[in-house]
Amino acid sequence: MSEPQPSPPDKKRSYFWPIAVNLGLLLLEALASGGNADSLAFSVVALAIINGVAAVIMGRAGRMHYVVAFILSVLILLLIGLGVCALILQNGLHGEH
Secondary structure (H helix, E strand, O other): OOOOOOOOOOOOOOOOHHHHHHHHHHHHHHHHHOOOHHHHHHHHHHHHHHHHHHHHHHHHHOOHHHHHHHHHHHHHHHHHHHHHHHHHHHHOOOOOO
């Protein structure tokens, strides 16, 4: 007789969608700010705080994969966002020389 087929592996869901959403929001803010480093820095810090709160909420709910995703989002936002602010200030693109 034929052997039973093995069950298909569990569908892996991506838990890193917060990173993609936050990078998209960061890109939109960079385009909307028009090179103003102050508003960009404020929005980067605000997004980092929101993601930190989301990580705490997901931690209390027991969803550790989301905690990792939101913490990585915070780190990436701070690294990329504040790096872009530093480049804007260094190159004098903010128009306030």
